Amino acid sequence: MAIKTVIRQVKDHVGETVVIGSWINNKRSSGKIQFLQLRDGTGYIQGVVVKNEVSEETWNLAKSLTQESSVYVTGVIREEARSKSGFEMTVTGLELIQLTDNYPITPKEHGVDFLMDHRHLWLRSTKQRAIMVIRAEIIRAVQEFFDTNGFTLVDPPILTPTSAEGTTNLFHTKYFEEDAYLTQSGQLYMEAAAMALGKVYSFGPTFRAEKSKTRRHLIEFWMIEPEMAFTDHEESLRVQENFISHVVQSVLKNCRSELETLERDISKLENIQAPFPRITYDAAIEFLNKEGFDIPWGEDFGAPHETAIAEAYDKPVFITHYPASIKAFYMKPDPTRPEVVLCADMIAPEGYGEIIGGSQRIDDPELMEERFKEHELSPESYQWYLDLRKYGTVPHSGFGLGLERTVAWICGLDHVRETIPFPRTLYRLYP
Structure with a gap:
């Protein structure tokens, strides 16, 4: 039998x-x-x-x-x-x-648009299957890390009445008679959850209505967003580097054949072990100017700047202490230098850009109210967020990891569109 x-x-x-x-x-x-x-x-x-x-x-x-x-x-x-x-x-x-007749995707070369139109079939290819297996392993390793380090999974809402970081890049919809938006981040809600549960993380879809066509951007993507009560900026950085090290080593252990299918240089991943190098925003500006970039202090970094910095290292690198003027309203100023904030972006090696953005959050109620006035945020819409500082405020920190950029880096892919089963880009909503 x-x-x-x-x-x-x-x-x-x-x-x-x-x-x-x-x-x-x-x-x-x-x-x-x-x-x-x-x-x-x-x-x-x-x-x-x-x-x-x-x-x-x-x-x-x-x-x-x-x-x-x-x-x-x-x-x-x-x-x-x-x-x-x-x-x-x-x-x-x-x-x-x-018996299949005239299968559209043959062993010959096909253009990207053709393959994306047939994404439902392209997923069957050896390479695309390997990417999806690695994506699944990354998700498993993410959950394993947090679940075994005292974090509780919390699900923030996808429909929100307000923005986390400004309304310019939000998808608007109607919630019966009210205005609503597709979430661009679960962070604010995760801060509330951290005040109840200590250490929490979310994993879910987020949406950015940016009309961007770069190889690093998607309209719909998945974010992992931990928040930690009683945790300062330095402690958060240690969590981040240990987290990324765990994910990469898990993929190396469990997806070796898939990495080989993708012809990934495994030696570059084997080197990803904490601790990671760090560079301040000030030092990064100085480095970039020496490298021939004309970028003044106070400007944010673009893809070419991040790539140039990353090329100086063989591990992910933290860029810390950005100017407060180019970062989100909720980031805590450095007590010794209030024009910069206690934050960091983690830049992946090999030109894959930012994969994590994080900071210590403002815990002072008065300072948070000042930030609301500076950014012209409605106290009525965000009263619940202000309450977190009013009732038992504590030092707390958090960060967000973009899943698809992480998949692209670990797989060694040229474009982020292959990192998600059915990508949503500026000109693609099919299939």
């Missing part, structure tokens, strides 16, 4: 007859032998059909199979050192589910 299994588990069935539901990834023939490249979502294996060892019906079916045809394949699993997986399947029977 054949055992139903999946390709990932064939190592447990060497010498046994199994049944695997699969698709034909590719096929080639050599006279009286058909070589079927099978995939089932968990992995890949070659099925070998020998004409003299199967029925005429099975042989003819094997000959007729086309790319992405779906079949149940019965056969014996054996070890095969020449195979990438280390195993091969000697096919004894085939049951056709569907």
Whole structure:
């Protein structure tokens, strides 16, 4: 009696007859032998059909199979050192589910627009599957890190009445008779949760209505946003570098074959271990001016600036103490130098830009009210946020990690659009 299994588990069935539901990834023939490249979502294996060892019906079916045809394949699993997986399947029977005709994505080269129009099918490719497996491992490692370090998962709302960082980049909608927006960050709500639970994190979708077409930007993306009560800026930086180290090392441990599929330089990831280097905004400005960039103190960094700084290091680098004028209203000023704030952006190596932004938050009620006036924020709309400073205020810090940029960096991808199953970009809402 054949055992139903999946390709990932064939190592447990060497010498046994199994049944695997699969698709034909590719096929080639050599006279009286058909070589079927099978995939089932968990992995890949070659099925070998020998004409003299199967029925005429099975042989003819094997000959007729086309790319992405779906079949149940019965056969014996054996070890095969020449195979990438280390195993091969000697096919004894085939049951056709569907014979595919004119599958749109062939082994030839296709343009990006064509592939994005067929994203629902492009996901089946070897490379895209590897990216999705690594994305899933990153998510698992993220949750493992926080769940084992005393954090509680809290889900902030997606529909909000106000903005976290200004209303210019928000998607507006109607909430019955009221105005509402798709969230651009769960941070403010996570601050409230931290006052109840100590250390918390959220993981969910966020939306930015930026008309940006760079390789680093998506309209809809996923954020991990921890907040920590009784935690200062320095403590937060240590959490961030240990967090990133854990995620990268988890991917190296559990997704080695997927990284090899992507032809990722694994040595560059093996070096990602805490602690990470740090550079102040002041030092970064000085460095950039020496490198030929004309950027005055007080301006924010763009992609070329971040890339230049990152190239000086082989690990992620923190840029700390930005001017208060270019950062969010809630960031705590440095007590020794109030024109800069206790914040940091973590810049990934190899030109992938900012993957984490974080800060110590203002905990002084009077200073927060001053910031509200400076930024012309409505006290009525944000009264609940002001209450957090009014009733039991404490030092607290937090940060946000963009999942897709992190996936792009770890996978070594040229564009962030491949890091999410169905990307939403400036000109793409299909499929």
